[in-house]
Amino acid sequence: MLEFQNVTKQFGAFTAVERLNLSIPENEIFGLLGGNGAGKTTTFRMLLRLIDQTKGTISWKGEGISYDSSHLIGYLPEERGLYPKMKVKEQLIYLGKLRGMKKAEVEKEIAIWLDRFKVPEYLDKKVEELSKGNQQKIQFIASVIHKPELLILDEPFSGLDPVNVEVLKEAVLDLKKSGTTILFSSHRMEHVEELCEHLCILHKGKAVVSGNLKEIKRSYGKKNIRIDADFDVAFLENVAGVVRLKQGLNHSIVQIENEQVSQTVLRELVSKGFVRQFELEEPSLNDIFIEKVGAAYE
């Protein structure tokens, strides 16, 4: 269990993180969501003891994290960077050794990971010769090569093309299967929805939503209806219980206050003409996020 108890971080008068309470069960993927400046990176840095929290405690398996436990922890910082002039192999050996590995072990793992990402030819290349996306793969390898118990990924998918996002997602899911606890941050809701069971939405340093993804959605109450009809559905906005209407090219999404409203909407639609699609959906995380954090963030 990774626990944050009442964790607060102040930089002078500015509060970056305020009374954060989190319990992250072992062998789970936990998502930390938030816009820019919400306090995600600060939270990770406190967890890694790069900076000290002003108040509160952070513990992993009941103990504080220190440099003595750095071999148990993997970290992919948001600001990517490796030694540009160093070869991939040398680089990973150095970083692996700093996480308490032996040279031979690192070499074995490098081969496995490079094969997995289908880039074994990069072994003796300098990092500066690689594309940005491929550098990111190497960096990901650097954060997992020592088989950490706890893996922290700060915006792991940003800057990657869709193919590489899938490759990385798969790797993350495999790590979870093999028992790693993963804490990751993102502002891409679909990644969080896909990977996490538990999550926390941070806004201006405060946790606005926290808990199990399904429960959060259920307790949110509001639902979405996906509608495809042969006529203009703009009139739905005036139906009681409809919160929002978003019209798209092929279909429209109607947000309603609760499940019951859907039946009223259906009746209204049928009376107007031909309805091709009518589907009651769970709210998307994006909806929840926008409502909690404010429409300012897209």
Place this chain on the structure above:
Amino acid sequence: MNKFFIVLSQTYLNRLKSKAFIITTVITLLMIFLITNISTIMNTFDSSEADRVGVIDTGSFYPSLENQIKMMDAEIVLEKFEGTEDEAEQAVEQGDLDSYLVLEENEALEPTGLYKADTVAEQVTPQVIETALQQMKSTLAAEKAGVTPEQLNQIDQPVQFEKVALEKGAKTEEELNQARVFVYVLLFVIYFSVIFYGNMVAVEVATEKSSRVMEILISSVSPVKQMFGKILGIALLGLTQYAIIIASGYLFMQMQEDELTETGFLSFLDFGNLSTSLIVYAIVFFILGYLLYATILAMVGSLVSRAEEVQQMIMPIQLLIIIAFFIAMFGLSTPSSTFVTISSYIPFFSPVVMFLRVGMLSIPFWEVALSLTLLVGAIVLFGIMGAKVYRGGVLMYGKSSSLKDIGKALKLSKREQ
């Protein structure tokens, strides 16, 4: 393996294999080879025979001039030129002669000379001839005044003058001369090393920071271990480079004939009979001086966001070393001035200035001990402060870098409770 040593050996080996290290070492070795072999090299090039000077003698001074030149053992071949000045000029133009001299007798029956050559930029030959003529003139004048050659000899004898230091344990003049050269050389070495290797530390830190690899590093190793691993890794690199240079310098000298090193041009490099304590002091001040400046420079390097900004940031620190160097240069001639004495206790200056005083004067041990204590104290102080700034600084990425950021970095790394 301890992480400190992983950082240390990585820094050391990585730099050792770098082109920059190999190139600077090779260039230095070449320079040393040139210096130790300079007389051989100069002789090879100078094998063009001695200057040939044609002498048009209208009086009868030629034999005594020839004699005089021979006595002076100069590389000049005189030959009597029987002909006009125009012909002599032609001979010079055709290269048969290098220059010619018109030797005349004035009213006082003394010799006068007129030296003509393609250029008069070459100084040695005319100077030798002038001295020879001067000598001849003095002898003639003395003879005229009735002074015997013995008496003249006596007049020419230099006065006997010796300096003896009264203070007990003070250095004798001979020791002092030797010490002066030694101190001079070492001042350069210390000055140069601190700037060169200190910069290396700053650049190393700044590169890691600007390439953003820093955040991974400090999440695996504590900043303190990392910073000192780097500082000592580069110190080791410097010592390696000096070991290579000293060892090969020694070898080159062994290859030379003995006379050259004992009495010749290179005798100043013979430190064999220097006191061991001075050598020990040199090493101690060298290491401590490096540690002080490397710590400060590592701290400053951690504040830089982009590698290009390093130079601008370390400028003020370098200025301190330069000032220290100038104080020491000034102190070479006046080692006991109050100014030098005071600055030998200021940690920024003491590595060079106190070493200068130790080398040139015989100062009581407590003075050295006090200076060393202050220096070590400063290193510890800057070490603690540096580690804190480093911890905060490596997470700071600002638009512009300045030394004011030290305060910000300290705040960021502040340990709460």
